[in-house]
Amino acid sequence: MRQVNLSVVKREKTGKECAKKLRKQGLIPAIVYGHNFDPVPISVKANELESILHKYKGETLLFNLEVQNGETQRIQAILKDYQLHPVTDKIIHLDFVAIKEGETVSIDVPLEFVGRPVGLTKGGVIEIFMHDLTVECLPSNIPDKIQVDISNLDLGDVLHVKDIKVPEGVKVLDDPEDTVITIVAEGGEGEGASTEESE
Structure with a gap:
């Protein structure tokens, strides 16, 4: 499985209004969750993600998420789901699942x-x-x-x-x-x- 690096930023605020502001800044609100893993709300640069998905279209990817929040937290995750805007077809939300070697996904x-x-x-x-x-x-x-x-x-x-x-x-x-x-x-x-x- 191909591994790709993606820098993301931890979100301190959540909710619809916050999500709207992020999208206007070219960011996609997202969440990282998993088994025995506290959910981490993050934002992803839309152009970076779209470039990765376009380049490796049709492949299953393992994301090395570098979460910036004062200090860098590294999380390995797979893209579980995403939501598209009904008119523009742009990605408006992402769900990542954190994975640990030894645990099935x-x-x-x-x-x-x-x-x-x-x-x-x-x-x-x-x-x-x-x-x-x-x-x-x-x-x-x-x-x-x-x-x-x-x-x-x-x-x-x-x-x-x-x-x-x-x-x-x-x-x-x-x-x-x-x-x-x-x-x-x-x-x-x-x-x-x-x-x-x-x-």
Whole structure:
């Protein structure tokens, strides 16, 4: 798992008004919490975070947070969740989970689909229902992404969560019977996001 450094500032004040002021200054309000860990309210420079997320798009990141509050406190954390503005799609709040080696964490890991399904040559289209898996493992075992070879999928085939192989030490928390991908006849799509190509 890739590690990135991010300087943040501890917030002394919280609440909606404080959050609004921070955003006007180009900062994102955030919180760091975890098991046996006192929550720490922080603010993050929006341009720094967006640059990191853009550069390492599609990867699971371990953040080395350098919390400035008179003296520097270092916290290792993963980005658990974030909220987007409904109009601008800008990040307006972040949730980080502090991690300790030896304690398992649950995290969403991106799926990377490789290969071109044979079903596409027969006029089929891909329906993608899941773009990541929720897994539980030790921090050192968190994969950047999980590769899934879909080249053998034929027209009418369904790939379920249980069909995906994950690295040793990684436990999948999603329902094994959940549908990840299907190859359907063109015009017979369901609710998934359809695409005719796969990287």
